[in-house]
Amino acid sequence: MQEAHDAPPLELVDIRKSFSEGKGRLNVLKGANLTLYPGQIVALVAPSGAGKSTLLQIAGLLERPDEGEVYIGGVACGRASDSQRTAIRRNDIGFVYQFHHLLPEFTALENVALPQLIRGLDRKEAEERSRQLLGYMRLSERVTHRPAELSGGERQRVAIARAVANAPRLLLADEPTGNLDPKTAAYVFDALVALVRASGLAAVLATHNLELAERMDRRITLEDGLVLEI
Ligand code: ADP
Numbered sequence: 708m709q710e711a712h713d714a715p716p717l718e719l720v721d722i723r724k725s726f727s728e729g730k731g732r733l734n735v736l737k738g739a740n741l742t743l744y745p746g747q748i749v750a751l752v753a754p755s756g757a758g759k760s761t762l763l764q765i766a767g768l769l770e771r772p773d774e775g776e777v778y779i780g781g782v783a784c785g786r787a788s789d790s791q792r793t794a795i796r797r798n799d800i801g802f803v804y805q806f807h808h809l810l811p812e813f814t815a816l817e818n819v820a821l822p823q824l825i826r827g828l829d830r831k832e833a834e835e836r837s838r839q840l841l842g843y844m845r846l847s848e849r850v851t852h853r854p855a856e857l858s859g860g861e862r863q864r865v866a867i868a869r870a871v872a873n874a875p876r877l878l879l880a881d882e883p884t885g886n887l888d889p890k891t892a893a894y895v896f897d898a899l900v901a902l903v904r905a906s907g908l909a910a911v912l913a914t915h916n917l918e919l920a921e922r923m924d925r926r927i928t929l930e931d932g933l934v935l936e937i
């Protein structure tokens with residue numbers, strides 16, 4: 708297991724992905740490569756339509772590339788079965804979307820505890836960890852609130868706590884503050900980065916916000932289907 712531990716949390720090798728468009732194909736990714744190191748936070752900054760979501764969905768094992776290989780912690784995922792990919796996703800990858808995707812009928816605490824219960828932790832342990840994570844996101848006063856009773860920024864902070872609940876090695880965030888006003892976005896972003904730093908995981912954050920991107924360890928973009936450093 709030592710080997711896997713030292714491996715990059717994420718490695719994308721020559722990823723190609725196209726979609727059918729009218730009579731032809733739209734080539735979105737044309738051989739994209741990316742190696743992410745443990746503890747590194749990378750901003751993915753590119754215009755709308757450049758392929759950011761496609762890249763993150765492939766990295767997060769939510770979609771399969773047409774060609775190329777995705778390594779999560781050194782493990783090649785291309786030939787893995789759907790159930791193996793689901794297990795890797797559950798244990799090793801956290802995902803945050805632009806929209807929070809919290810379950811409306813559950814409290815903040817239950818939303819964060821749920822992935823841990825699915826993974827097999829007992830309720831007491833899961834709730835304890837959820838309380839800690841929500842406390843870290845400065846939501847201790849909100850643990851019994853349901854999503855409808857939370858502000859937009861609070862919902863995103865619950866979603867972030869949920870994404871790291873199973874202590875993944877990799878966090879993928881697709882414009883996580885895209886729906887928030889600038890001040891709230893900055894606050895949520897800071898909370899996200901602090902949590903990522905404290906847990907030592909690696910992260911790729913897609914954002915339109917150059918100012919926020921400047922504060923990351925590394926910045927990449929997508930240009931003509933390739934990942935470039937900026
Ligand atoms: P971004 O997140 O950078 O805005 P996307 O990855 O969502 O870009 O999309 C890249 C391009 O691929 C866009 O032109 C989009 O319309 C197209 N696309 C994305 N997903 C699909 C799909 N499932 N079917 C067809 N076209 C798609």
Ligand code: MG
Pocket residue numbers: 759760761881
């Ligand atoms: Mg997108």
